[in-house]
Amino acid sequence: MAAELLEHLREQFLRLEQTSSEPSELLQQRRRALEALLQRGFPTTRHEDWKYTSLAPVLRYRYEVGAPASEELPSLSMVQGLPQPQLWLLDGVPHVHELPAGVELRTAERFALNGARREPLPGQLVDVEGDAFVALNTAFAPVPLTLTMRESLPMPMHIGVVTQADAVPRLGQPRLLMSVASGTSAALIFSFAHHGANPSLTNAVFELLLQPNAALDVLLWQDGLADAFAVTTLAARLESGARLRVWTLSFSGALVRNNVYIRLAGGAADAQLYGVTMATGQRLVDHHTRVEHEAEGCSSNQLYKSLAQERATVNFTGRIYVHPGAQRTNAYQAHRALLLSTQATVNARPQLEIYADDVRCTHGAAVGNLDEQALFYLRSRGIPEAQARKLLLYAFVREPLEALPSDALRELAERSLAEHIQLPIEEFA
Amino acid sequence: MSALLQIRNLRVAIEGKEILRGVSLDVYAGEVHAIMGPNGSGKSTLAAVLAGREEYEVLEGEVLFDGQNLLEMEPEERARAGLFLAFQYPVEIPGVSMATFLRTALNEVRKARGQEPLDPIQFLSYARERMSWLGMEPDFLQRAVNEGFSGGEKKRGEIFQLLLLEPRLAILDETDSGLDIDALKIVASGVNRMRSPERSFIVITHYQRLLNYIVPDVVHVLFDGRIVRTGGRELALELEERGYDWLRSEGELVLPTLGEQ
Amino acid sequence: MPVQQDEVLQQVTQSEYKYGFVANIEEEIAPVGLNEDIIRFIWERKGEPEWMLEWRLRAYRHWKTMQEPRWAKVVYPPIDYQAISYYAAPKKRHVQSLDEIDPEIRRMFEKLGIPLEEQKLLAGVAVDAVLDSASVATTFKEKLAELGIIFCSMSEAIQKYPELVQKYLGSVVPYTDNFFAALNSAVFSDGSFVYVPPGVRCPMELSTYFRINAARTGQFERTLIIADEGAYVSYLEGCTAPMRDENQLHAAVVELIALDGAEIKYSTVQNWYPGDREGRGGIYNFVTKRGICLGRESKISWTQVETGSAITWKYPSVILKGEGSVGEFYSVAVTNHRQQADTGTKMIHIGRHTRSRIVSKGIAAGHSSNTYRGLVRILRGADYARNYTQCDSLLIGSSCGAHTFPYIEVLNPTAVTEHEAMTSKIGEDMLFYCRQRGISEEDAVALIVNGYCREVLLHLPMEFAVEAQKLLAISLEGSVG
């Protein structure tokens, strides 16, 4: 199965390579990535990083990698209540609606321009050859982009990530290298959607560079993936004093893998990762985090909350890695899950790897069920059991949303969460 | 005779901030000195530097304890030489019983004095006697060091250690705070019991009330890292009445006067 | 207990490994290398029945198809399995009574603090002394036999109780389990065997003392403990080895079986030679320990204090099959200098209402690496299973590493699992407080570490707790200042 897909990819690559007009450096990088992928193949559950996530359902299809024929924007409604995206990434191809002031978007052709403004190739923060999905993205991403934020953004910028599989199974591969200028602040919302009757795999690679004292909030809003597949790799490097917060709201998708890799490279940087996961049906959601403390005096915090219902699986693997010399590190991580059905599964691997002594690192992982006493309390106040149950589920899982940067965003996220729990929204007004 | 403790123009900084800005002080054997002063004036800093906390940076000055250069000694050497600090915030050490901790400490101190170590039985009877002076619960020795102690219990525990280790100079950092009035009397009686012509005390406090029970020979006011006033008991009463503001207005002009025998 | 803790601190004076001497005992040593002939050689020397040879050969053939595991967080050069001798036993060991033991062997064990005369032994502890590949003495056998308790060497058990051995040997750790278990099954030469009959509470601690003496040999012992219905036994294991520049392999297998209502408490104080400061020499301790709570309401409890070995690779585990059964794991692992430990446990919940508890304290100093690795698996049918895990690590100095890799797999919605872990350095405030009272820095570290491990040490039998505390202090010498 995987072999067939790999062969299919290889053929497509050869075709694309012939017609490509990209700079040779970029083309060479693509070829190396493809070769690495072909050589290593896709990971199996024997691979430690994929121990609990079998890719078999994803690798069954022969995805088309090319951009769709129609360049028109489909009429998509993204997350309800959010303003329309200012930037669309349709199957990885950018469509600019309107960029906020101070934001600059450039495409691959600029990477290898002669002269002074030579840009680094994408792939500085990710393992281009060792990680199969990064390799896949590097080989095929139709338009690697850089997005530079030179000024603080007053409002969150919305980016719609859509993979369209109307006629054939499709592989949508956005590739974005983002840079936030020193001392500025911004918020980015990525909303994910699948479109069409065929299966799709969205394989996004986002690299983030936070200059000294930059502050960035990122929301990965996975609400519109329906039964599609998605692998998202978000890798960030924080310079001194930079602050990054990432929320992963995983409410849809048949198999979703979210890799969040953070490097705290400058002193006193701070990263906060939050996750809210609702897994129902046969969904599998797999969160992977790695927070590396490379410099002194940095802090990090991870708070993930998950619900696993019906036949769903939630996996969490989170690593705190403290490098030698990263003294005065404060790192915290927690994954708490409710396992709500006899067919559901939760796997957790909280990990600490520590090579400096002046640290305080903690992690916790808990799996359990609803608090029966709380349930009884609500029922004794006249709330029907089903309703009480949902209320408690909602109360349990929403905690990571509390820190969202604005009330409006928080309300939106809460509303969306409530819908997935099938609670009438008035309950929360 | 020279003073037991001689502090000369001590300047101390932490994290680049100068906290003690030239403190000089002589404490003779048998004397009780009280140090008062507003929050943040550097009282605990002075105590910590004397006890040998390493995060403080000594910028200038000299401290002699019984003629020895105190600042060059390791904390445990100071303790063995007879310097004792009753901590403002005693730390909890989970899993280590008071008995183990104190017998280890006592035998180290005894060794330094050329005395035989106490075996467990001797230690118990020695410790129990002193516990009774302070009206302490018998299970005290079995509990882990300061773990789960109430504020008052911690303070009483510090005085108990003082009784046990019989230092030559005891620095009490706000040992009265958090004590109810009965406990205060007990603690004071414990201290008074230890008063002798060979033993000196530095009592750091915010309340002149304590000084009703432990009557000082000298009272100093530490203000913004300097001793701005030195007087007798009545200075404490005056401070209680007038606060520290009047000293602020006199500001830097007030020269420190040294306590003299 | 506090009183003894004090003793501990006073004894922390000499920093060398105390047990590093070599005794001059005449031993028969198998030719170096491993092949089917060697296995026959071992089998013959031990005069075992035919079925043992078959079992050994099957294990050996399986082992040849296996790869040495490399997933643990330990680094060592490849082991040449053909450069090891797989059998070494004292020549004079067939004795009728304890009085006939070779005086040289007796002297050696005495030097290790294990007198082989019953009257000199700690009251309430029966000892099986294993030297290299052979059991040399078992004390209090007769007394235990009166209660129907079998406590003897594995060799003897194979001869005398073949039905029991055949039924249970390899039933918890099959030879296919892992590389080292397969190797052990092929070449193991001795170890201890315990059977406690229904309803009997073993009145004394049973203990095995393992000693590696010969050079260039591996030690592969095998322990099997069966607690029949309603039985109770507490078992202790201790070990030392001479200081040698080469690394020596120790690959033991321990199997525990608890039937209905039975309880087995297994305690280890592991003090194999850890190698020197630069990491030369020391034991490679690659051990498979596993118990099964077969019966309802049965209980298996592992307590370990790991201070020795150059490399430790060990995960004492419990399979919780019987309804309402309980598994426990209490561990202190100390690494200093260049030691590496990758240790933890597995709790496999199969039965309903099964409970497990894991308390692990890792202490890393020097240039060492200390890893907790654990698995808690709650299977679909394990209704109302409970697990609580607390694993903490303490770092002393900035050149060591402390790591925590738990795996938590939950497939049952009525189960509750909780895992907490914290890694930090020894509190500066605590150290200062101790020093202000006159306690030296090194003693203060020992004191604080002992307190930190107290919850685990409390689960050791009294005699061992004192020993363990001393060991902790000694292992951490030279780690501060």
Ligand SMILES: Nc1ncnc2c1ncn2[C@@H]1O[C@H](COP(=O)(O)OP(=O)(O)OP(=O)(O)O)[C@@H](O)[C@H]1O
């Ligand atoms: N470890 C430290 N790091 C930074 N600043 C410190 C530290 N310790 C003390 N300081 C600062 O030094 C100053 C003096 O503190 P200190 O504790 O000596 O005051 P104090 O006179 O004892 O006050 P109080 O009456 O409240 O106990 C304060 O401003 C305090 O914030």
Ligand SMILES: [Mg+2]
């Ligand atoms: Mg103070």
